[in-house]
Amino acid sequence: MTDTITLSRPGSMPQQAFMSRLLAERQVPDQPVRFATAHDAIDWLKSLPFAAGTPQATRPSRGSLAECGLYRHEGRLYVVREFTPQGENRKVRYARELVPTEGAQADRANGHGDAVKVKGIKAPGMQWNLAPDEAVSLEEVAALGIQFGECLLCGQAIETKESVVDRGGIGPVCITKQSRLLALRAA
Ligand SMILES: [Zn+2]
Numbered sequence: 001m002t003d004t005i006t007l008s009r010p011g012s013m014p015q016q017a018f019m020s021r022l023l024a025e026r027q028v029p030d031q032p033v034r035f036a037t038a039h040d041a042i043d044w045l046k047s048l049p050f051a052a053g054t055p056q057a058t059r060p061s062r063g064s065l066a067e068c069g070l071y072r073h074e075g076r077l078y079v080v081r082e083f084t085p086q087g088e089n090r091k092v093r094y095a096r097e098l099v100p101t102e103g104a105q106a107d108r109a110n111g112h113g114d115a116v117k118v119k120g121i122k123a124p125g126m127q128w129n130l131a132p133d134e135a136v137s138l139e140e141v142a143a144l145g146i147q148f149g150e151c152l153l154c155g156q157a158i159e160t161k162e163s164v165v166d167r168g169g170i171g172p173v174c175i176t177k178q179s180r181l182l183a184l185r186a187a
Pocket residue numbers: 151152153154155156170171173174
């Protein structure tokens with residue numbers, strides 16, 4: 001993809017795009033390097049210092065892989081989740097933008113009988129563009145969970161009114177996850 005980096009296996013489109021961005025903003029040595037996968041190349045690029053004059057040089061938290069959790073970025077809600085690809089022993093994180101559904105799409109009632117829900121839209125690359133300072137507070141995660149009738153972190157439905165109230169709109173596993181993310185905010 002570039003003169004600098006050669007890959008044994010080509011990366012996905014989002015990986016290629018992210019590599020291009022990293023190549024543009026990092027201080028990349030002027031000699032060819034070879035990697036087996038785009039994943040390895042990205043790890044290497046991310047270890048390099050930011051080039052002088054890039055906006056990221058003053059925002060070190062951006063451009064690294066975001067922790068799992070719920071974020072608000074430029075007024076939009078994003079969730080970062082992870083999964084283990086079949087046959088691999090590493091986890092892959094991805095981002096979804098969460099958008100409330102309207103009209104005929106909002107066909108499932110939540111615990112209060114309100115026809116409200118939310119859908120996740122693919123947000124390729126956003127898992128590299130979210131910072132802990134954008135993490136949504138626990139109170140708001142819970143309020144949104146009650147509003148939408150599901151835990152927004154894991155997408156698990158909260159079907160009954162009792163469980164909405166009992167669980168406060170977010171389950172214990174996801175509270176731990178979001179708390180860990182919130183702890184990373186700048187002091
Ligand atoms: Zn959850």
